[in-house]
Amino acid sequence: GQQLNQSPQSMFIQEGEDVSMNCTSSSIFNTWLWYKQDPGEGPVLLIALYKAGELTSNGRLTAQFGITRKDSFLNISASIPSDVGIYFCAGLRSGSARQLTFGSGTQLTVLP
Amino acid sequence: GAGVSQSPRYKVAKRGQDVALRCDPISGHVSLFWYQQALGQGPEFLTYFQNEAQLDKSGLPSDRFFAERPEGSVSTLKIQRTQQEDSAVYLCASSLDRVPKVYTFGSGTRLTVV
Numbered sequence: 284g285q286q287l288n289q290s291p292q293s294m295f296i297q298e299g300e301d302v303s304m305n306c307t308s309s310s311i312f313n314t315w316l317w318y319k320q321d322p323g324e325g326p327v328l329l330i331a332l333y334k335a336g337e338l339t340s341n342g343r344l345t346a347q348f349g350i351t352r353k354d355s356f357l358n359i360s361a362s363i364p365s366d367v368g369i370y371f372c373a374g375l376r377s378g379s380a381r382q383l384t385f386g387s388g389t390q391l392t393v394l395p
Numbered sequence: 396g397a398g399v400s401q402s403p404r405y406k407v408a409k410r411g412q413d414v415a416l417r418c419d420p421i422s423g424h425v426s427l428f429w430y431q432q433a434l435g436q437g438p439e440f441l442t443y444f445q446n447e448a449q450l451d452k453s454g455l456p457s458d459r460f461f462a463e464r465p466e467g468s469v470s471t472l473k474i475q476r477t478q479q480e481d482s483a484v485y486l487c488a489s490s491l492d493r494v495p496k497v498y499t500f501g502s503g504t505r506l507t508v509v
Contacts, residue, residue, distance in 0.1 A: 286437055314496065325399070325486050325500030326438070333496070371437050381495055382428060382451065385437030 289372055289386030296362055297394050304370060304389045305356040312374035315348050315355040316383065320369045329370075330357070362393050397421070399501035401487050407507045408477045416472045416504045420489030428498065429462055429472050430486040438486050444470060445493055477508045 287306045296302055306315070314333055318326035330341050332348035332355060339346055345358045355372055369390050373383040400419040408414050420427050426445055430438035431454075440454040446467035455462070459478075464470040474481055484503040491497070 286439070289437075316498075318500075323502065325488075325502045327500070328497065331497065373437075381426065381443050382440035382454070383438075383498065385439070387437050388435075 287372055287374060287384055287386040289389060291389060292387070293390040293392070295392045295394060298362060298364060300362055302359040302362055302366075302391060303356060304372075305354060306372035306374070306386045307354040308374060308384075309353065310374075310376060311352045312384075313352070313377045314375035315346070316373045316375070317344075317346050317355070317357045318371045318373060320371060320388075322368075326371055326373075359391075362391075364393050364395065367391060367393050399487055399489050399499050401485075401501035401504050403504060404502065405505050405507075407509060410477060410479060410508055412477050412508075413473065413475045414477055414506060416474075416485050416506070418470045418472070418487030418489075418501060420468065420470070420487070421491075421499060422468075424489035424491050424499075425467075425493050426490040426495045427464060427470050428488045428490075429470070430488065431456075432484040432486055432503070434483070441472070441485075474506075477506075479508050482506055482508045 289306045317329045320326045330346040335352045337348040343360045369388045371388050372386040402417045429441040432438040442462045443451040444464040459475045461473045484505050486503045488498040488500045
């Protein structure tokens, strides 16, 4: 099935560093969501974006909805060990579709 | 309960067996989704319910997959004659709204077909 293009696939960073990851698509989305998934658990919503150009923060996390509506990025500042996990972007298209389209994930490892 | 509950957490099935996976959404949530997540991939949409009505089943990979939500709350995903390629984590998500904006996921059922 179709998935969003998410990069990077994996990242190894030092504790305290900033992190950036992004998602792109050839299709327009009306909503962008960023999730974090820990091993053995379901995705947990981090940030939701509903308008093109919107910039939203949640603590050390900041995400933006691209102006073209075809991309989004997530930044994590001053990373800490509990940031380890897999981060997924997900988009919701316009029209009658209700289901999310997910990226393939970014595996984040934070080194002490 | 406070969250979306899925059972069993783990299921091992012999190839050819039928399996049934259960999802208890958050009480009062109208919309319910099933997703399939293969190892190392993002979740992929299977099917969507609004109350008891299955409005979209375009993601079901074959006619061996069947989902129901007869009373508009608990949902069951059934897979008949399981194949090895069915091995995955099956996630359920629910949303309060008919036009969902916030989706809450369960912890999933990890299905292994041997």
